[in-house]
Amino acid sequence: MNNLQNALAKLIKHKQDILTAYPARLGDGSGKVIAGAGLVYVRVDDSVTIAACTNVPPIHDLNVWVGYDQFQTSLLRVLGQRDITGKQDFAPGVSAHATMHEFMGAGSLGGTDVIKVQLQQFMPLAVWPYQQLKVIVYPGVVWIDNQYKLIADTNQYGKPVPKVIDFTEYPAPAVNKEMYYLIGIDNTGNIQVVGGTQVDWGTITLNDIPDIPSVMRYPLAAVRRTNEQDAIVMNRESSDIVDLRFPLAHKHTENDLPNNALKIGGYPVDVSGLTVGNTLVFDGTKFAPGDAVGGGGGIHWYVDGHLESSSVIVRSYVAPRDMTIRKIFMMLEQLGTSGTTTIDIRKNGTTIFTNPTSKPSLAYNASNSVTSAVSEVTSVSEGDILTLHLDSAAIGAEGLNVVIDTSSGGGGSVSGFDVGIDAPINWPSSQHNEEFDQSLGSNWTTVNMGSNWYGVANGALIVKLTGVTDENARMVAKPIPSGNWVCYAKVGLVSPTYGSVSNFVSVGIGLYDQNSGRFGLLMNQRNTSAIELCFQLWSSSSAWASSVFSETNVQYFHPYLMMAKKSSGWDFGFSYDGAAFATFLSGYNLTYLTPTHIGMFVQNRVGNRQSAHTMHWMRFEIL
Numbered sequence: 001m002n003n004l005q006n007a008l009a010k011l012i013k014h015k016q017d018i019l020t021a022y023p024a025r026l027g028d029g030s031g032k033v034i035a036g037a038g039l040v041y042v043r044v045d046d047s048v049t050i051a052a053c054t055n056v057p058p059i060h061d062l063n064v065w066v067g068y069d070q071f072q073t074s075l076l077r078v079l080g081q082r083d084i085t086g087k088q089d090f091a092p093g094v095s096a097h098a099t100m101h102e103f104m105g106a107g108s109l110g111g112t113d114v115i116k117v118q119l120q121q122f123m124p125l126a127v128w129p130y131q132q133l134k135v136i137v138y139p140g141v142v143w144i145d146n147q148y149k150l151i152a153d154t155n156q157y158g159k160p161v162p163k164v165i166d167f168t169e170y171p172a173p174a175v176n177k178e179m180y181y182l183i184g185i186d187n188t189g190n191i192q193v194v195g196g197t198q199v200d201w202g203t204i205t206l207n208d209i210p211d212i213p214s215v216m217r218y219p220l221a222a223v224r225r226t227n228e229q230d231a232i233v234m235n236r237e238s239s240d241i242v243d244l245r246f247p248l249a250h251k252h253t254e255n256d257l258p259n260n261a262l263k264i265g266g267y268p269v270d271v272s273g274l275t276v277g278n279t280l281v282f283d284g285t286k287f288a289p290g291d292a293v294g295g296g297g298g299i300h301w302y303v304d305g306h307l308e309s310s311s312v313i314v315r316s317y318v319a320p321r322d323m324t325i326r327k328i329f330m331m332l333e334q335l336g337t338s339g340t341t342t343i344d345i346r347k348n349g350t351t352i353f354t355n356p357t358s359k360p361s362l363a364y365n366a367s368n369s370v371t372s373a374v375s376e377v378t379s380v381s382e383g384d385i386l387t388l389h390l391d392s393a394a395i396g397a398e399g400l401n402v403v404i405d406t407s408s409g410g411g412g413s414v415s416g417f418d419v420g421i422d423a424p425i426n427w428p429s430s431q432h433n434e435e436f437d438q439s440l441g442s443n444w445t446t447v448n449m450g451s452n453w454y455g456v457a458n459g460a461l462i463v464k465l466t467g468v469t470d471e472n473a474r475m476v477a478k479p480i481p482s483g484n485w486v487c488y489a490k491v492g493l494v495s496p497t498y499g500s501v502s503n504f505v506s507v508g509i510g511l512y513d514q515n516s517g518r519f520g521l522l523m524n525q526r527n528t529s530a531i532e533l534c535f536q537l538w539s540s541s542s543a544w545a546s547s548v549f550s551e552t553n554v555q556y557f558h559p560y561l562m563m564a565k566k567s568s569g570w571d572f573g574f575s576y577d578g579a580a581f582a583t584f585l586s587g588y589n590l591t592y593l594t595p596t597h598i599g600m601f602v603q604n605r606v607g608n609r610q611s612a613h614t615m616h617w618m619r620f621e622i623l
Helices: 002-011
Strands: 020-026 034-036 039-044 047-052 063-068 077-081 127-129 134-137 140-144 147-151 163-166 177-186 191-195 216-226 241-243 278-282 287-291 299-306 310-318 323-334 340-347 361-363 370-373 385-392 398-407 431-435 445-447 453-457 460-465 474-479 485-493 505-513 518-526 531-540 543-552 560-566 569-575 582-588 597-604 611-622
Touching: 020 077, 039 063, 047 077, 127 216, 127 241, 140 216, 163 191, 299 310, 299 385, 323 340, 323 361, 340 398, 385 398, 460 474, 460 597, 474 505, 485 505, 485 518, 485 597, 505 560, 505 611, 518 560, 518 597, 531 582, 543 582, 597 611
Parallel strands: none
Antiparallel strands: 020 039, 020 063, 034 039, 039 047, 063 077, 127 134, 134 163, 140 147, 177 191, 177 216, 216 241, 278 287, 299 398, 310 385, 323 370, 323 398, 340 361, 340 385, 431 611, 445 474, 453 460, 460 611, 474 597, 485 560, 485 611, 505 518, 505 597, 518 531, 531 543, 560 569, 569 582
């Protein structure tokens, strides 16, 4: 072994400027490779010796090169791995010096010549010069449309290879001009190239890089082009490529960011003018500060039934917090037959409409049953009282809804849904109503009322019969609705006077045919000894014709009556509590009369006896 080392040493006893290498194999021939720390057995021409080794794996029979370097001429070392084809893949005269190029490498010379690896070199999707005016985009993976997508071309073996962009296919700038092309990946995962604006040669700056299009998801690089350019280069002398992938550090402040830098769903967020209590509101093009409207729905007033002009307060509301009135909405269930319905809103007794023409208003022939208005006075403070007033009402107008849309950071609250407390528990939502809390409208008429008093008082329609000398039917009625419907009413007797003889006092729902003068009467009929529930047909106001249904001794006066017009016929029923109705006549074929009016029916059969009859409300559910 010493003879082999001496022979090799003699060959290089003089200083060598070029490394001399000799072919060898690792190991002693019997499978043993490691000869000590950093030492291996090697075989040169079938002779075994020991050599230093730090740069090849310790594999028996591995083909290597051995020799001496100019720094340690007495130490035989493994210089590198040897290609069995004989290709020389080392530089003769250069010793193993990997630690010199290794960051924080070991040894006295370790880390003295570190190879600088740049972020740009190993980040995916790098744009690099390729050939002349061609660049390549190295393969990479991006996230698009909720999935990963490989950005690459494929070779004949189906393996990913860089994409090539040939700038001879894109217009060059004019003579003595230069420009940037922006390269990126669009929202479909394809390479996108966008040309910028031409500028004078030598004046181009980063500000001349084209704006990123809305469909470009990943900007990669900007490539500089000139008219005289024959190649795209990137070296220490000149660089035509500006890499846009780097996560650059910055010292920006919030004021440096554009107002609409933030986006939601692709729409910009404009926060200019943001104040306490605002929320972001989408206007169709952007998100911007707006008033916060909570789930309370603002202030909601509902006036049930027929409307009559009144200077008194119709509804009122106490503001629980400071708020701003945005808009007032008004809706009518029935617009009426003539005239105009106009409302007023007052704050602490003073109108919020300094311009009277601004008030919400609906004419009887309006094309829409909903309108809105903006008031001149909009601020409301905690404790302020808002009141609803009816300036005018169209004839026949019914069912007024008013909503005041407010903003206060938490929305408004509902003031109340004004349905009578004696309404049936399961009262329908689609209805035409009469709440007798003001006065009768002009669409009401009387039948055979004479000089007897009738009117609205204490929330009810009241008829007083005094000095009556006949047994005729009398009515206060309104035109009957068209189509199919169900009518409910609450009736009562306030002060019947009983005599020593039979004293029939009746109250109920009446049907009247003004063409034939005939009646159909659903009633409670009371005398000194019994209560009757009846449906009777009369040929005139003074002539009873027949009793279709009559049940005596029903024990209780039933204040709730029901009458329904359906395709299958007429139904009649009653209820004691207004919750459960008993139908005593169903599908009746009412051919005796064709009703034109419906309303309150009263009768007092004994002359010179006084009686007071009431109807608290009458409501229609339209079928």
